Amino acid sequence: MSDRDQDSLPSSKFQVSGSTSQGPSLSNPEAGTRRPGLDSSRAKRAWVGLALLILTLTGALALFRERLWLTGKHQPITVVQRPSAAVAQPMAEPPALSGGQGTELTVQLSREDQQMIGVETTPVTYRMLVKKIDAVGKIDYDERKIAYVSSRIAGRLDKLYVNYTGTRVEKGQPLALIYSPDLVATQREYLLAVETFERVKDSRIKEVAESAGSLVEAARNRLLLWGVTEDQIAKLQAEPRDHFQTPIYAPIGGTVIEKMALEGKYVTEGEALFKVADLSTVWMQADIYEFELPWVKVGQAVEITAPSYPGKTFKGTVSFIDPMLNPQTRTVKVRVEIPNSEATLKPQMFVTAKLQASLGERTLAVPKSAVLDTGLRQIVYLDSGSGLYQGREVTLGPQADGYYPVIKGLAEGDRVVTAGNFLIDSQAQLGGAGMGMPSMGEPGRMAAAEKGEPRGEKRAELKITLSTKPKSPVVGKNRFTITIADAKGKPVNDAKVLLTNSMPSMPGMPGGMSIEAEATRVAEGEYEAQVQLVMAGPWKIVVVATRPGKPSTSATFNLNAK
Numbered sequence: 365m366s367d368r369d370q371d372s373l374p375s376s377k378f379q380v381s382g383s384t385s386q387g388p389s390l391s392n393p394e395a396g397t398r399r400p401g402l403d404s405s406r407a408k409r410a411w412v413g414l415a416l417l418i419l420t421l422t423g424a425l426a427l428f429r430e431r432l433w434l435t436g437k438h439q440p441i442t443v444v445q446r447p448s449a450a451v452a453q454p455m456a457e458p459p460a461l462s463g464g465q466g467t468e469l470t471v472q473l474s475r476e477d478q479q480m481i482g483v484e485t486t487p488v489t490y491r492m493l494v495k496k497i498d499a500v501g502k503i504d505y506d507e508r509k510i511a512y513v514s515s516r517i518a519g520r521l522d523k524l525y526v527n528y529t530g531t532r533v534e535k536g537q538p539l540a541l542i543y544s545p546d547l548v549a550t551q552r553e554y555l556l557a558v559e560t561f562e563r564v565k566d567s568r569i570k571e572v573a574e575s576a577g578s579l580v581e582a583a584r585n586r587l588l589l590w591g592v593t594e595d596q597i598a599k600l601q602a603e604p605r606d607h608f609q610t611p612i613y614a615p616i617g618g619t620v621i622e623k624m625a626l627e628g629k630y631v632t633e634g635e636a637l638f639k640v641a642d643l644s645t646v647w648m649q650a651d652i653y654e655f656e657l658p659w660v661k662v663g664q665a666v667e668i669t670a671p672s673y674p675g676k677t678f679k680g681t682v683s684f685i686d687p688m689l690n691p692q693t694r695t696v697k698v699r700v701e702i703p704n705s706e707a708t709l710k711p712q713m714f715v716t717a718k719l720q721a722s723l724g725e726r727t728l729a730v731p732k733s734a735v736l737d738t739g740l741r742q743i744v745y746l747d748s749g750s751g752l753y754q755g756r757e758v759t760l761g762p763q764a765d766g767y768y769p770v771i772k773g774l775a776e777g778d779r780v781v782t783a784g785n786f787l788i789d790s791q792a793q794l795g796g797a798g799m800g801m802p803s804m805g806e807p808g809r810m811a812a813a814e815k816g817e818p819r820g821e822k823r824a825e826l827k828i829t830l831s832t833k834p835k836s837p838v839v840g841k842n843r844f845t846i847t848i849a850d851a852k853g854k855p856v857n858d859a860k861v862l863l864t865n866s867m868p869s870m871p872g873m874p875g876g877m878s879i880e881a882e883a884t885r886v887a888e889g890e891y892e893a894q895v896q897l898v899m900a901g902p903w904k905i906v907v908v909a910t911r912p913g914k915p916s917t918s919a920t921f922n923l924n925a926k
Contacts, residue, residue, distance in 0.1 A: 418840060421898060469743070469755025469792045476868045478751060484783035485747045488730050488774050493723040495659045495764035501650035501668070501700065503713040509642035511616045515631045516591040519544030522609055524627045526638065531620045538611040539638060540625055547590055548606055554583035554597075555604050618642035619707075643711075646704045648680060650717045651695040658762070659721040660685060666700045667718045670709065678702055678709065680717075729767035734780040735760065736789055742768075745788050747779040753788050826850060826859070828907055828919040837925040839900050846883055846891045848909055855889025859909040863893055866904050897925045 473483070523541040526533060533539065557579040564576045587597055592610060600607060622639035631637065648668060652660055660682060668678040679702070686697040700717065702709060709715070735758075736743045742760055745753045758773030774780070781788060826848055833843040844863060848856040861883035883893035897903065905921040 414840075469745075469789070471745075471753045471755075471788050471792050473751045473753065473788070474868075475751065478784075480868060481784040481787040483753075483781060483788070485779045486731060486734070486782050488728060488770065488776060488778045488780060490726040490776060491729050491767065492725060493727045493729055493764040493767055493769060495721045495723065495762070497652065497656050497659055497717075497719040497721075499650040499652055499698075499717045499719070501648040501715050501717050503702075503709045503711050503715060504647045504649055505621075505641045505643075505711055506645045506647050506701070509616065509618065509645065510621075511618075511640050512636045513539060513612065513614060513638035513640060514634055514636045515542060515612065516589070516633065517542070517544045517547050518633045519547065519631065521625055521627055521629050521631060521637075524625055526620055526623070527627070529620055529623045533614045533617060533620060533640060535614055535617040537614045537617075539614055540612045541609040542612055542631070543609050544590075547587075547592075547610055548608060550583060550586050550590070551600060551607060554580070554587060554600070557583045558601060558604075612637065614638075614640060616640055616642055618644075641711075643707045644703070644705050646702050646709050646711065647683075648700040648702055648715060648717065650698045650700060651690075651693065652698045654689060654694050654696060655762070657685075657696060660698055660719060661721075664719060664721070668700070668702060668715050669718075670713060670715045672713065673708065678715075682719075723761075723764055723769060728770040728774070728776060730758070730760070730770055730774060730780055731782050732763060732766050732768060733782045734785060735768055736785060743789070744774070745781040745785045747781060753781060755789070755792060825914065826856060826909055826911075826917040827853075828909060828917065830905065830907060830919070830921050832923070837897060837903070837923050839897055839925055842895050842897055842925075844881070844883070844893045844895050844905070846893070846907055846909075848889050848891065856909070856911065857885060857889060859885075859891070859911050861891045861893075862908045862910075863895065864906045864908070865895060865897070866906075867899070867901060868904075900925050 473481075519542045521540050522543050524539070525537075525541075526539045557576065561573075561576040561580050564572045567573050584597060588594075591612065592600075593613070596607075596610070618640045619642075620638055621641045623637075624635075624639075625631075625637035648666075662682050662685060664682045666680040666682060668680055669676070670678070680700040682698060683701040684699040686699075689696050730744060734744050736745075741757050743755050743757055745755050748754050756773055759771040761769035761771055827850070829847045831845045831847075833845065846861055846863075848859055848861070850856055863881045863883060865879040865881070867877040877898075879895060879897070881893040881895050883891035886892045901924070903923045903925055905923055906918060907921070908916050908918045910916040
């Protein structure tokens with residue numbers, strides 16, 4: 365006897381005659397005899413056991429329904445049967461829509477189906493949209509307000525007035541004293557030139573006076589180039605003596621951020637001694653993703669917050685957008701200029717930037733939750749009334765404030781699905797465009813389903829039929845046989861077959877019920893699955909067959925378990 369025959373219901377009969385010591389045999393009816401009393405006792409025990417099992421399952425399900433109703437978790441009950449390896453495969457791409465105006469994806473839902481998947485709709489309206497961008501940035505120095513303090517002559521640093529980093533200095537404040545033999549020699553040359561000029565300035569020979577004046581001017585310019593100020597030159601001329609030490613002054617006011625000078629150190633001409641930065645204005649370097657760049661403009665206002673100062677907001681302005689993009693992070697550096705008169709913001713401090721850009725006063729917008737983005741196109745489902753939902757391809761602008769501005773495909777007042785649209789789209793793929801979701805309670809469709817008529821995709825590549833054993837499904841164990849053939853009628857043996865058996869919501873079970881089973885191939889083009897239907901009533905069976913390298917084909921059937 366085959367395995368399939370062993371799974372038959374207890375109603376099967378055997379013809380037995382004769383007797384033998386080896387007991388009854390199906391292949392040899394005369395090999396032995398049955399004892400009627402013993403067979404009757406075994407049959408009774410089997411039926412009693414089956415009845416107890418059904419009562420136990422029914423009681424457990426009723427208790428689970430009661431707890432589910434009391435806790436308010438109205439979610440579908442899912443029972444998964446997996447006798448073999450997983451067979452779920454990605455569904456095929458939905459049928460193409462016609463340029464944003466077609467409505468090829470059409471789904472019809474009953475009121476029970478709408479409640480079960482939680483369909484919600486909202487009208488498309490004009491609204492004020494503001495694009496908000498959040499970015500992380502870091503505080504940096506204003507490069508325009510950084511200066512080096514360097515030695516203009518070679519010499520020795522005899523004294524430092526600023527001897528540690530971080531000292532605040534004012535413009536013109538002396539920072540160090542330097543002794544330079546070259547500077548002392550130039551001072552003497554200048555004094556000698558001034559003395560000579562005073563002697564010959566009244567000479568009758570014009571060239572002599574001019575020559576002495578040029579020597580004074582040359583020595584004076586040399587002192588100025590070496591960092592001696594006009595006041596120092598005037599003081600030198602008023603007090604004609606050697607000034608062995610000359611102060612070095614701060615070119616700008618700010619904070620000493622680097623100190624290279626040491627007292628007693630010999631320095632060369634042009635050697636840097638200090639680095640001073642003015643922190644009254646700082647920069648923030650923010651990273652903006654490339655898809656957000658259209659919303660960022662030079663001169664745009666920015667709000668900056670820092671974790672160090674909770675509740676405090678700093679104002680800034682976009683001053684520069686880097687022309688180069690970072691290929692690793694796909695971001696662009698945006699520079700924001702921030703007033704910082706109290707030096708509250710410190711360089712290298714991390715902050716958060718918030719930018720806003722308005723799209724205009726009146727923009728037709730659709731909620732983000734209503735849009736299904738496949739990567740190649742964007743689809744919304746419109747509520748046409750009476751449970752009819754139509755898919756439409758639309759053209760949208762960049763997302764702003766939880767909405768998409770509508771460029772093409774929608775008009776003001778259109779009602780779009782904002783919740784449950786993913787399940788509607790899935791049904792459109794399973795049931796085919798224009799087929800709709802079958803209602804569980806429609807006798808005509810149920811009769812067609814009992815005859816094995818598939819409800820598949822609009823352009824199904826496979827022919828799928830379904831039969832059950834027993835012929836009328838019962839509560840408990842049922843064998844579903846699926847026959848699959850290609851367009852030419854040739855049996856298909858390489859398909860992965862998944863069955864989804866669902867029951868709509870009803871009093872005591874508001875979320876409905878779903879049972880999944882995987883079918884295995886048993887013959888040429890024939891697949892079987894054992895399905896345990898736990899309660900009587902209408903069931904919808906969706907069969908999905910997937911062949912390697914080809915799109916899935918589905919068929920929908922309606923059955924009634926008794």
